[in-house]
Amino acid sequence: MNRTLYSTLWWLAMPAVLGRLWWRGRKEPGYRKHWDERLALGGPVAGERPTIMVHAVSVGETRASEPLVDALLLAWPDSRILLTHMTPTGRATGRDLFAHHGERVVQAYLPYDTGAMTARFLRRHRPRVCILMETEVWPNLIHACMRQGVPIVLANARLSERSLKRGRKAGAVMAEAARSFTLVAAQTDADAQRIASLGAPNVVVTGSVKFDIVPPPPALEKGAWLRARIDGAARRPVFLCASTREGEEALILDAWQRADKPAGALLLLVPRHPQRFDEVAQLVQARGMRLARRSQLDENAGAIDADVLLGDSMGEMFAYYAACDCAYIGGSLLPLGGQNLIEACALGKPVLVGEHTFNFLDATCDAVADGAAVRVRDADALVAEAARLLRDDAARAVMGAKALAFAGRHRGATLRTVELVQRLFG
Template sequence: MRLLYSFAWWLALPLVLGRLWLRGRKEPGYRQHMAERFGFYAGRPARQVLWVHAVSVGETRAAEPLVDALLRDYPDHAILLTHMTPTGRATGKSLFEKHGDRLMQCYLPYDTGFMVARFLKHFQPRICILMETEVWPNLIAQCVKHRVPVALVNARLSERSLAKAQRLSALMADAARGFSCVAAQTEADAERVRRFGAPNVSVTGSIKFDVTPPEAMLAKGAELRAMMGSKPVLLCASTREGEEDLILDALGNAGLEDALLVIVPRHPQRFDEVAAKVAARGLPVQRRSALAAPLAGNVRVLLGDSMGEMFAYYAACDVAFIGGSLLPLGGQNLIEACAVGKPVLIGPHTFNFSVVSEEAIAAGAALRVDDSAAMLDAAGRLLHDGVERSRMGGNAAAFACQHRGATGRTVALLKPLIS
């Protein structure tokens, strides 16, 4: 089965490269460092290497507590942080530049045995640590062949993802057996991973709870809020394609004329598109990237077209809606909003974060809404009810605090593999 998978990869490579080049028209980063995607690299850290793979922005931000802990516990080692997207790479550069030459970034090669083998021979990592849902059959097989232990950490696997994986059950089961250990977020995630025969599966919780708001971002959030003025602020964070239309269409009947709507699209290549959607509806809009003075009083929408400032947006808002949940896209991470102590609204589709979403609702930190109109209605009530908003915000902060500790439990699982 893996031979067929590898053959499919080779057949698809021209299409993959064409798509990469086309995406580079909007995101130039896709056209940079292309040799790395084929396993060619210019250098390697002088120290022994601990390899962490974080595919994109969310996984990279989630990896921050783990990377910091590994660098603290293994002072003679360096971290190799690999990605698949330029936004993930840019996020990693922003988060980890504090570590200097103890952290190196590059792209992971495409999942062919030949390219992965070249990658492993070049960097000679002590361990491969995959974040969340990254299961690459040839990568795992080559790690087993080169005696590099593989750990899947902060692992999550929804029922939907499980159903997709079961269509290639032989291939995925073979890959799962190559794991040295799995650190799952919840017991439900652990049980789904065990169905594929993965050994040594433990429940450690979500590392994302250990991501603490940086003081610099909180200060930037305070500055941003001062520039927003006295209006109540609703943040729509990490919105996905189609959601902005739903929100903007419902805004006219929401009775939120006195509020400022902040929209931060999940993907930066959509910034211009979303700005055009707002302008097409006749709503005065200000782009964050061009904000150099206090907002004009008539501005209804602030477009968050900046990278690496999500904590600042959370700090600046009064209520946060978490995107990816109005449409069947699985939702996005609500933990960061809770960590800043903000009331959270989520839509009906949160299957990628089902357990944490339900726990946040049960803790009084979040409310689930059925659609965009209901979301704006709930936001309006909270924006104008300071007592309830404060109560939910306190619940959110307590919820985030009580679930911390996953990083320490994960590092304890990794230590026998590294040594």
């Protein structure tokens, strides 16, 4: 596929793309807002400050961008950040994370990658540099950046073996995009080798900026408040299942009901996608388990009298980690690729993962090798290992200390990335 065919396919698919956007808005109204931005017909305008564009497609990339955005604003005090997204949950996460920066961080949806739209978007905002987070390779955006003289950085870059195969199937369009990167700051040696094999000319291993994320004190305070509501008059063991995906919750709930677990143990279940909160609540209730919902707890709430607490809120993952005793990182019991385990390790929590972690393979394997995480084969093994940790305070403390050490040992990627970006401007 070349870029002309790629662009043609985008235009042919546009009615279906917009229809799907409207359809998704039934459950998530944010998809029906800011359509002018998605078509490069509106949104914020270029201000007097020089603009640094950072594209963070959804929640995970937006949270990962936090230390980088903060460092960029510090390095260029006269600039602003244009933070772009593709999902309303990513946009909401960015609004919460960066509200304290005021007008120095503005947000918009990145237009669809048709060529004309992305070129118009860049002319409107005139970014000094375009920074794409992790895996966000948009051929027409990259081509438009080249034509307008905007350096392109792929930051915190990762590429799994599965994604590499898809990239090679894309042919010329992906090879052209890879060759056009001014700089690739890769998470690991393996990521760097895979990205370079697509033709990227300037690939440097910097590590993952996610290790540089600092748990915000308000989130820790909220976690302590939530834990007090869970414990009530007597401490209850808490097993968190974080960022779970479709199909996993049913497996976990059934295993939890079968398991020999500590008395009073609470299952804290946090689905990754907010549109599934009600669906997961129904799964809990269909099994006759007592359910409490985070969204229904106010500041004056008493003790939580439930078997399962549903984390149906946005932007509180650090609070959930702070409130738990050990955590499973979702998306790994089924072949979905897993999620980021670094935040849990940064809070010194023992981590459990399934066998399917190909999206975060190196970090997960390193955590397992360091004793910060344990890999399990299925839901029953997951719950059995969680029950063991919940009973054994000493084992949990040792594993938690190893998790903290693992997180601390890999910090520094943000500074290395910003130094590389600074070199682009002499």
